Amino acid sequence: xxxxxxxxxxxxxxxxxxxxxxxxxxxxxxxxxxxxxxxxxxxxxxxxxxxxxxxxxxxxxxxxxxxxxxxxxxxxxxxxxxxxxxxxxxxxxxxxxxxxxxxxxxxxxxxxxxxxxxxxxxxxxxxxxxxxxxxxxxxxxxxxxxxxxxxxxxxxxxxxxxxxxxxxxxxxxxxxxxxxxxxxxxxxxxxxxxxxxxxxxxxxxxxxxxxxxxxxxxxxxxxxxxxxxxxxxxxxxxxxxxxxxxxxxxxxxxxxxxxxxxxxxxxxxxxxxxxxxxxxxxxxxxxxxxxxxxxxxx
Numbered sequence: 001x002x003x004x005x006x007x008x009x010x011x012x013x014x015x016x017x018x019x020x021x022x023x024x025x026x027x028x029x030x031x032x033x034x035x036x037x038x039x040x041x042x043x044x045x046x047x048x049x050x051x052x053x054x055x056x057x058x059x060x061x062x063x064x065x066x067x068x069x070x071x072x073x074x075x076x077x078x079x080x081x082x083x084x085x086x087x088x089x090x091x092x093x094x095x096x097x098x099x100x101x102x103x104x105x106x107x108x109x110x111x112x113x114x115x116x117x118x119x120x121x122x123x124x125x126x127x128x129x130x131x132x133x134x135x136x137x138x139x140x141x142x143x144x145x146x147x148x149x150x151x152x153x154x155x156x157x158x159x160x161x162x163x164x165x166x167x168x169x170x171x172x173x174x175x176x177x178x179x180x181x182x183x184x185x186x187x188x189x190x191x192x193x194x195x196x197x198x199x200x201x202x203x204x205x206x207x208x209x210x211x212x213x214x215x216x217x218x219x220x221x222x223x224x225x226x227x228x229x230x231x232x233x234x235x236x237x238x239x240x241x242x243x244x245x246x247x248x249x250x251x252x253x254x255x256x257x258x259x260x261x262x263x264x265x266x267x268x269x270x271x272x273x274x275x276x277x278x279x280x281x282x283x284x285x286x287x288x289x290x291x292x293x294x295x296x297x298x
Contacts, residue, residue, distance in 0.1 A: 095176035112247025160188035178230030
């Protein structure tokens, strides 16, 4: 039997994947069976099924046999389905903007998912040239700074370079709502990003309108960046109540101090978290977000 090749998924579209080998060769792959759990960032074993064409823009073809063990998996879910986002990342970069207004619930949900996978977190506030909206956005992010999250302020269309050193040595994934300026950031950091996207479309034979679920770019020898389409919701149906609470890092000093061991931190008497929120030790809006998100879990 032919020795399997090992590569990394750098783009995904439906059940089609572009896998790069260590020597840089790109192979357009499918998975065996109808259901695929492969995702951008996965390291996989594959078998080549067709040699490279004489047309250098068309890669070899292959089939993915096995997903190698992951160090992390970022995904979202609702009661009906699960959406895999990225694998083997070490950092989540959540992009918000001064304008349009961002969803603090979506931000909180992203951070819960990051804490669940033990990922480093960086919040990027974009469009800081919009003076008045930036003041309001900065105030909304102050509770996150206060509990230790890093917040980087920039205007991507003018200068995205302050972000680059914070990506070095990390396998990062970029997430955020549509309109926050993620594409501007990507194009500023990676001037060849559009060309890379066209190459992916050609390799997967999906035409110029292909929108991949996620794309992985190499920033340097030690750093990669996965760009995901804009998200308007981030379901956490796969996490239980304890994992949701663990995603609120400021709750740590108060865990285990409630009157009832099975306290849901909603309206129960003697809840240490709600008392801390009343006393201003926990940000009131963050407490509301927790109660809304945990209350929605079934």
